[in-house]
Amino acid sequence: MTKRELDSVDRGIIYLLQQDSRNHTTTEIGERVGVAASTVANRIKKLERSGVIAGYHPRVDYEKAGYDSHFIVVGTVPAEKRDLVVDEIAEVSGVVNIRTVLTDEENVSVEVVGATQSVVEERIEALNDRGVSVVRTEMLKDEREQPFDHFGEGLAEDDSR
Amino acid sequence: MTKRELDSVDRGIIYLLQQDSRNHTTTEIGERVGVAASTVANRIKKLERSGVIAGYHPRVDYEKAGYDSHFIVVGTVPAEKRDLVVDEIAEVSGVVNIRTVLTDEENVSVEVVGATQSVVEERIEALNDRGVSVVRTEMLKDEREQPFDHFGEGLAEDDSR
DNA sequence: GTTGAAAAGAGCATACA
């Protein structure tokens, strides 16, 4: 829970986990950042406990998995009800990601997945019912995620990418 | 590369990986979905090769890591230049996520991280220089990610959450 | 906090049903 300053070992570890958090071993990471594998394991545990690393998730290509309807629903929630509403819409089927921003209008983005467009339309109605006033619905074209370059600054050459 | 239909074993595996892709072992997953651990390993490899699973990433809390400036930059890129511009802005320091949607206006969302606001402001200028006409910049409040509930439908009770 | 070595456990490949 505590906010800790990260040193170059922490940053290197996170950078390599950002490239591949499942198949990079502590041994490999240790060689790259210059410490023993057991130290890497200790550091990772500490980062997890402190909340800097909040979990590990696969990047799923829903289109390839047969779910062709993939939308970003942008809406507005009153600031004072925001946390409550976010908890509620997390329960809506097909919702896989929710972002909130600190503006008064259009302050919620909800990523919704489904097999068909009509299914997703129902789900968007469900968002409305739970307190999101939907401003617009956009078809997601592509999403790309990448490591924070600053975390990789102290690292040796990256051959495995 | 091929689009494959997923069966309930595939869906259960992905669901459990979406909860924790680093610490859930193939053995645990096998017990939950009802197949042998080696079968789980085979399925995961197949899902990776087919592109349904495109990678594994930690969820990093940049605020707790000491990077207090975290913004979503919404901008417009002409449709015909979109892929090119996305490749370019991926190179901008501090850019960790890029989403594109199929609309003519405000079709790109870029997530930018930095230690101070002035650093991030420079980076937003860099986005402009590379072809994104920035419409607005929003402070990210919170982001939540969760498994696709449909993948978990065939699963036994979830005690480990 | 870090290390290195031993023990325990997971993953991988082969062979088989």
Next chain:
DNA sequence: TGTATGCTCTTTTCAAC
């Protein structure tokens, strides 16, 4: 295609620095 066994590698633990 799914399962089981054996081999290899990783992770974990812990005494010592």
